[in-house]
Amino acid sequence: MxxxxxxxxxxxxxxxxxxxxxxxxxxxxxxxxxxxxxxxxxxxxxxxxxxxxxxxxxxxxxxxxxxxxxxxxxxxxxxxxxxxxxxxxxxVIEPGARTAVETSKTERIVVLGTTGTVKSEAYDQAIIAMANDAWVHALACPEFVPIVERGVYKLEEADRVVQQTLEVLSDETFDTVILGCTHFPLLAPFIRKHLPEGTQLITSGxxxxxxxxxxxxxxxxxxxxxxxxxxxxxxxxxxxxxxxxxxxxxxxxxxxxxxxxx
Missing domain, CATH: 3.40.50.1860 (Rossmann fold)
Structure with a gap:
């Protein structure tokens, strides 16, 4: 089967x-x-x-x-x-959260997800259950999925949207980012470009x-x-x-x- x-x-x-x-x-x-x-x-x-x-x-x-x-x-x-x-x-949430906890050295983790995933706090709960002292910042990225579905994830438009979305993280300190939507790995080159150097990107695959x-x-x-x-x-x-x-x-x-x- x-x-x-x-x-x-x-x-x-x-x-x-x-x-x-x-x-x-x-x-x-x-x-x-x-x-x-x-x-x-x-x-x-x-x-x-x-x-x-x-x-x-x-x-x-x-x-x-x-x-x-x-x-x-x-x-x-x-x-x-x-x-x-x-x-x-x-x-895909529990496997992704587990990998992030095992990867992060500071236990400061950012989750990029859809509005629904962020509101559910599913990643927050999964991470805290594995690392009680972890700091989790979940950021909704509602424009990412439509970009991927339209097939323009390699274009300048995608780069611009990713940059604008991630600007709110500029004052935060973290070492690990979970791509909390299976569409987001297609935007990984742009996401990595607009994150601090050395940030670990976690996908659930x-x-x-x-x-x-x-x-x-x-x-x-x-x-x-x-x-x-x-x-x-x-x-x-x-x-x-x-x-x-x-x-x-x-x-x-x-x-x-x-x-x-x-």
């Missing part, structure tokens, strides 16, 4: 890329809810509903576990869906892959033979636009991209 991955749009592809590299034997089914992206300004109730719809679609397709590769969906919906389904469902591998091993769900089954990508938006991004991000020559109506 394949592993399911869901996201509000294309951002979860940054997590999927890590999973593909680490688990070449596995098949993946990805759903990106581009038609209703971004989730960051949605109500918690909407996010829970949208997340549940995507996981139910994956359940019908037949998956052995699901990765919620969206920080906002993880913050608001993870516990809800974990109580409904009997296959493992993990999010690698840590999430560690968690997935651990669960597959623990429950003996790993695929041991290479199967001739290509991973499939579903989008609620424009499949042609989505396909171009998959080709660019994951270096896939001819990915299978289909439209999904939820």
């Amino acid at each position: 394949p592993i399911g991955i869901i996201d509000s749009g294309v951002g979860g592809l940054t997590v999927m890329g890590e999973l593909l590299n680490r688990m070449p034997n596995e098949q993946f089914l990805y759903i990106g809810d581009d038609a209703r992206c971004p989730y960051g300004n949605r109500s918690p109730e909407e996010v829970v509903t949208f997340t549940s719809e995507m996981i139910e679609a994956l359940h019908r397709f037949g998956v052995k576990m699901v990765v919620i590769a969206c920080n906002t969906a993880t913050a608001f919906a993870l516990k809800h869906v974990q109580e409904i389904y009997d296959f493992p469902i993990i999010g 690698s840590a999430t892959a560690d968690t997935v591998i651990h669960i597959l091993d623990q429950k003996q769900l790993q695929r041991t033979k290479i199967m001739d089954q290509q991973s499939t990508f579903y989008t609620t938006g424009n499949p042609d636009h989505f396909k171009l991004i998959v080709q660019d991000w994951l270096q896939c020559e001819d990915p299978i991209v289909k439209q999904l109506v939820l």
Whole structure:
């Protein structure tokens, strides 16, 4: 059975890329809810509903576990869906927070996230639970996701928006920054450019892959033979636009991209 991955749009592809590299034997089914992206300004109730719809679609397709590769969906919906389904469902917040705590030497950590993720205080709580004395500054970056979804994340416009957003951090002291949205790694070159030299950037992809591998091993769900089954990508938006991004991000020559109506 394949592993399911869901996201509000294309951002979860940054997590999927890590999973593909680490688990070449596995098949993946990805759903990106581009038609209703971004989730960051949605109500918690909407996010829970949208997340549940995507996981139910994956359940019908037949998956052995699901990765919620969206920080906002993880913050608001993870516990809800974990109580409904009997296959493992993990999010990206706990792995990212754990890596940040292990990386930071000063325990002064900045979290860049969507408005919804920041309001949920999910990262704050996860970090403090692991390091009681940690200082956490969560900064909402509502303009970042639309830039990535529009495909202009390499352009001067993106650089300008990142610079303006991060200006409020100029008076703060910190050594570690969590990219608390799976869209944000695509803006990492600009984010790094406008942060103090030596700042550690934490993305959740690698840590999430560690968690997935651990669960597959623990429950003996790993695929041991290479199967001739290509991973499939579903989008609620424009499949042609989505396909171009998959080709660019994951270096896939001819990915299978289909439209999904939820």
